[in-house]
Amino acid sequence: MRYLPLTDDDRRRMLDTIGVHSVEELFRDVPDAAMLAEPVALPRHQGEIEVERAFRDFAAANLSPSSAPSFLGGGVYRHHLPATVDHLIQRGEFLTAYTPYQPEVSQGTLQSLFEFQTQVALLTGMEVANASMYDGATACAEAVKMAARIKKRDRVVISGGLHPHYREVTATYNRFVGLRDAALPPDWRGGEDAAAAIDAKTACVVVQNPDFFGRVHDYSGLASACHAAGALLVVVVTEVISLGLLKSPGEIGADIVAGDGQSIGNALSFGGPTVGILATREKFIRQLPGRLAGQTVDVDGRRGFVLTLSTREQHIRRDKATSNICTNSGLCALAFSIHLTLLGEAGFTRLAELNHAKAVELADRLETIEGVEVLNDSFFNEFTVRLPRSAADAVEAMAKQGVLGGVPVSRLYPGESELEPLLLVAATETNTDQDIDALAMALRGALQ
Secondary structure, eight states, rough: OOOOOOOOHHHHHHHHHHSSSGGGGTTTTGGGGGSSSSSSSOOOOOOOOHHHHHHHHHHHOOOOOTTSOOOEEEEEEEOOOOOOHHHHTHHHHHHOOOOOOOOGHHHHHHHHHHHHHHHHHHHTTTTTTTTTTTTTHHHHHHHHHHHHHHTTOOOOEOOSSOOOHHHHHHHHHHHHHHHEEEEEEOOSSSSOOGGOOOOTEEEEEEEEOOOSSSSSTTTTTHHHHHHTTTTEEEEEEGGGGGGGTTGGGGGGGGGGGEEEEETTTTGGGOOOOOOOEEEEEEGGGGGOOOOOEEEEETSSSSSEEEOOOTTTHHHHHGHHHHHHOOOOOHHHHHHHHHHHHHHHHHHHHHHHHHHHHHHHHHHHTTTTSSOEEEOOSSSSSEEEESSOOOOHHHHHHHHHOOOOEEEEEEHHSSSOOOTTEEEEEOOOTTOOHHHHHHHHHHHHHOOO
16 A cells, blocks of 8 residues: 555645645646646556666666767766775765854864865866855856846846856746846857947856867957956856866956866766856955855964855845855765865876867767768867767667767757757767777768
8 A cells, every 4th residue: 555644634734724725726836838737657556676676677778878888978077986086975974964054063074165165266267166056057047146246237148159058047047036148049150259249238248168069269358358348257167177278267367167067076977966166256255155165263273164254144034145055065076176186286187188189089080970070170078060960860879879979969959950960979088999989880870
């Protein structure tokens, strides 16, 4: 029998207490279009062993990047994770740590967050960073809100090179806080002029580097245009390994940097969790949302760590908070810090070099396939190719051959017919020469 702890009488008393007549009334604010016409077609109940078997069958249907040649990217990337990372983050002191409100019992957690902030600030070329956000998309949205508060303006220019998920999340945030989007079309051809979209009401321009289609940009000219118009430049980084080779966002004039640190210390995990990064200039620190771990000294002069500039409004007076994100991806941030510490500066640069070299090798190989065109004139470890057929169909055909051949752009931009032949392909240090051979063979087969 199903275990239902509430009786009909229990439910009636609960409904009476809150002043509604039926459970359906609790969902009256949900649009009809979002409601299911009938229950989901699932078994009503099964025993535990039957459920386990069913989910094993579901899992067996996945082609995992850990068991097949994989060239997936599009915002999350497969990199080698040293065993040390998992070993350390699973220590009880970290794995079960609670929110560090009481610094006297949270020094280890607070120091790890402080080290994370320091690393992010160094990578991004910024002066301050917070103790992580949920993920890159929400970090991007928070960066936009932050820029609007600083400039007291309500218009946001969003580049066509920004990841579509980041665009959608930012647009959702903006709609509910009264900000206006000026979203430019997908910039798959290159040549976008974001500076031309700036006006006197623009709070910020949001760009990505490398952009969603893999192109590398020098945004210093755009930064100058933003500052001349009294706006801020927000630079988004989805592949944080790229900062081992490219100029940091700070070097090219960014005022706020948002992005995702998943590539360092964090596995794909079917899309999450990841760790959002957010950094800025020191003069904007009071508008920086989320947590900040600071360094101080105790009454005896010993070094210690605390949460700083953390107003209680952030937690109990949400309508007055700079952000309603009241936590951080603490364990993922710790994994980031451990991995980056193991690499060191030289190791991080070498890792970036390996990624770029592998991508160059892959691009050269794909261009030898008839009908395949590499569209990028620059890239780090990801680029866009145009196929002579639907990229989504080609990906499915390659998957049947045991190869994860990339991400069809149309999957993230549904309904855009001109994007249907475009395929995002990413290479990292985990890809071998045999993997590239397998992709080339599978793609040739998919295009026949």
